[in-house]
Amino acid sequence: MRSFSLLFKQFSRSVLVVAGFAFLGTSAFAQGDAAKGEAIFKAKCTTCHAVDRLVIGPALGPQLNIETDDKFLTKWIQNNQTLIAAKDPKALAIYNKFNQAGMTVFADLSDGDVANILTYVRTTYKAMQSAPKTAVGGPAAESGPSNMVIFALIGVIILAFVIILVLNKVVSTLERLLLKNKELLVAEPIAEAAPVDRMATVKKLAKNKKLVFFVLLCGTLALGSWTWVTLWTTNVHQGYQPVQPIKFPHDLHAGAMKIECQYCHSGAYKSKNASIPSLNVCMNCHKTIDRLKGAATPSLEIAKIYDALGYDPATQKYDTTKARPIQWIRVHNLPDFAYFNHSQHVKVAGLKCQTCHGQVQEMKEVYQYSPLTMKWCIQCHKRTNVNMKGNAYYEKMEAVHDLIKAGKPVTEAAMGGIECGKCHY
Amino acid sequence: MLAMNKIKILGTIAVAITATIAISSCKDKRSTGWAYAPNMYEHLAYDPDQINDNFKDGKTAQVPPAGTTPIGFVRFDYPNSKDGYEKAGLEVKSPLPQTQANYAEGKLLFTSFCSPCHGLNGQGDGLVIAHGFPAPPSYSSGVSSRGGNMKDLTDGKIYHTITYGVNAMGSYASQLDPTERWKVIMYVHHLQTL
Numbered sequence: 001m002r003s004f005s006l007l008f009k010q011f012s013r014s015v016l017v018v019a020g021f022a023f024l025g026t027s028a029f030a031q032g033d034a035a036k037g038e039a040i041f042k043a044k045c046t047t048c049h050a051v052d053r054l055v056i057g058p059a060l061g062p063q064l065n066i067e068t069d070d071k072f073l074t075k076w077i078q079n080n081q082t083l084i085a086a087k088d089p090k091a092l093a094i095y096n097k098f099n100q101a102g103m104t105v106f107a108d109l110s111d112g113d114v115a116n117i118l119t120y121v122r123t124t125y126k127a128m129q130s131a132p133k134t135a136v137g138g139p140a141a142e143s144g145p146s147n148m149v150i151f152a153l154i155g156v157i158i159l160a161f162v163i164i165l166v167l168n169k170v171v172s173t174l175e176r177l178l179l180k181n182k183e184l185l186v187a188e189p190i191a192e193a194a195p196v197d198r199m200a201t202v203k204k205l206a207k208n209k210k211l212v213f214f215v216l217l218c219g220t221l222a223l224g225s226w227t228w229v230t231l232w233t234t235n236v237h238q239g240y241q242p243v244q245p246i247k248f249p250h251d252l253h254a255g256a257m258k259i260e261c262q263y264c265h266s267g268a269y270k271s272k273n274a275s276i277p278s279l280n281v282c283m284n285c286h287k288t289i290d291r292l293k294g295a296a297t298p299s300l301e302i303a304k305i306y307d308a309l310g311y312d313p314a315t316q317k318y319d320t321t322k323a324r325p326i327q328w329i330r331v332h333n334l335p336d337f338a339y340f341n342h343s344q345h346v347k348v349a350g351l352k353c354q355t356c357h358g359q360v361q362e363m364k365e366v367y368q369y370s371p372l373t374m375k376w377c378i379q380c381h382k383r384t385n386v387n388m389k390g391n392a393y394y395e396k397m398e399a400v401h402d403l404i405k406a407g408k409p410v411t412e413a414a415m416g417g418i419e420c421g422k423c424h425y
Numbered sequence: 426m427l428a429m430n431k432i433k434i435l436g437t438i439a440v441a442i443t444a445t446i447a448i449s450s451c452k453d454k455r456s457t458g459w460a461y462a463p464n465m466y467e468h469l470a471y472d473p474d475q476i477n478d479n480f481k482d483g484k485t486a487q488v489p490p491a492g493t494t495p496i497g498f499v500r501f502d503y504p505n506s507k508d509g510y511e512k513a514g515l516e517v518k519s520p521l522p523q524t525q526a527n528y529a530e531g532k533l534l535f536t537s538f539c540s541p542c543h544g545l546n547g548q549g550d551g552l553v554i555a556h557g558f559p560a561p562p563s564y565s566s567g568v569s570s571r572g573g574n575m576k577d578l579t580d581g582k583i584y585h586t587i588t589y590g591v592n593a594m595g596s597y598a599s600q601l602d603p604t605e606r607w608k609v610i611m612y613v614h615h616l617q618t619l
Binding site: 046047048055056081099100101102103104105177205211214215218219221222230233234235236237239240241242243256257258259260262263266273275276278280281283284285287288289293294324325327328330333335336337367 | 430432433434437438441444454455456457458459460461462465466468469470472473474476482483484486506507536537538541552553556557558559560561562568569570571572590591592593594595596597599600601
């Protein structure tokens with residue numbers, strides 16, 4: 001009897017355990033695990049989707065609120081292309097709405113995975129909607145001006161401290177001087193008659209030839225050095241750092257993300273002008289990125305790009321009638337009488353951009369690093385050796401020199417005299 | 426009296442030095458400073474990035490009329506659609522000779538223009554991705570959103586994508602001329618085998 005009851009106990013326990021697991025399993029499938037869904041969502045979906053806004057594909061939160069047929073969604077996510085091929089009306093509608101872009105096939109996602117993703121998106125969207133609207137307004141007000149105010153306040157406090165320290169120093173030295181010169185201490189009580197005395201001392205000092213000479217010398221030195229410095233810096237814009245219409249941070253793009261200079265300034269390798277990128281280059285990335293990483297609200301600076309293009313990030317449509325060029329302010333400006341070619345320096349000579357422009361990848365705001373004076377150009381041209389290897393121009397030049405050495409006549413054509421550009425430039 | 430004079434002399438020197446420093450170092454970084462003969466700097470000829478009242482939109486850099494083919498450009502008359510993509514994939518082949526020089530150039534161009542997102546090895550792990558940009562699929566192991574594996578993409582399909590862009594990727598037509606695009610494709614084909 002005992003053994004039978006034991007057996008029964010064990011049997012019933014195992015049945016219960018199995019049933020329990022089965023129940024857990026089905027409930028997991030029916031509801032989905034949001035945490036697991038989040039992991040899959042971030043690994044597979046965020047390339048094209050966000051919960052609350054249109055990226056490349058539709059905003060999934062609202063979309064999944066409208067579309068509640070999970071069987072269709074599962075099929076669509078696992079293989080949208082078979083649905084489209086089978087001419088499923090719902091599938092075709094989405095396909096055509098998004099310019100027949102199609103979605104990546106995720107055959108490796110199981111039904112359970114898809115349910116997890118759907119649960120994650122729905123719960124996240126619900127949480128977003130139930131969050132009070134003031135929370136959206138809060139960070140927007142915080143992000144922009146308040147930071148500035150805080151920095152300004154900190155600056156003022158530091159400045160005040162410095163002033164207090166300096167004044168303290170001055171006071172202490174004055175006190176020391178007063179203690180040293182007892183004459184002054186004695187003179188203190190009759191300070192009321194000061195105006196008359198002061199004039200007297202000035203007159204007295206004016207009679208001191210040594211002092212007058214010394215003051216004049218100091219004045220001449222000061223004025224002279226000022227004239228000298230001014231003459232040297234006239235027309236030299238070194239250190240010029242204008243305020244640009246968009247606060248483009250080179251330190252983030254070229255520094256932290258290490259995007260190479262010619263990604264945007266693609267003219268540097270090909271032409272005279274390094275070129276300021278047109279806005280379509282910005283939109284290569286900022287079509288998708290409208291805010292700083294992790295920021296709650298879109299960046300105001302990036303919004304200026306959209307504004308200039310007449311682009312509406314909500315609908316991802318351009319309105320060319322609203323477009324207007326951004327008026328960047330030129331930092332490096334050579335006068336018209338000096339010819340400078342970027343491609344010659346960057347492509348042929350293989351110079352790094354930083355040689356002339358400084359560590360732009362560390363600049364929050366670009367300034368003119370080099371003086372760009374004639375002396376500066378010539379100094380470098382005197383010191384730099386020419387790399388003639390693999391350069392057709394110099395090879396031709398060498399060939400001409402060989403002709404001269406061999407005593408043969410050098411024709412105009414050998415000097416490139418029949419190149420089109422010699423006459424038709 | 427002598428002591429007093431000394432103090433005054435020292436004081437004058439201090440004032441003179443500070444005045445000199447103040448006058449000579451006081452430079453406004455927002456201004457280009459004093460100019461001599463400014464008309465030589467603000468020249469008459471228009472710079473490409475300058476305002477120009479002669480044109481309706483006020484720009485000097487005008488877009489060429491529609492349908493213009495620049496010298497050295499080969500036309501690519503496939504529309505920016507799924508059909509155009511598939512058609513280009515079947516018909517368009519690289520006109521470039523498969524030389525080491527072209528390959529090396531392609532690698533350089535890929536590093537500048539593509540690696541920020543696609544990563545140096547085309548695995549879709551560039552530094553821009555680490556900063557929150559949606560990751561592109563790997564060339565060797567990824568799946569294309571337009572069907573098929575990334576490693577099976579043909580010349581024409583890649584050329585179509587570089588020219589028009591797809592999904593989060595923008596058009597690179599303004600940054601890479603046709604020859605440069607073909608050089609990049611040479612290197613992408615290498616990355617597909619990784």
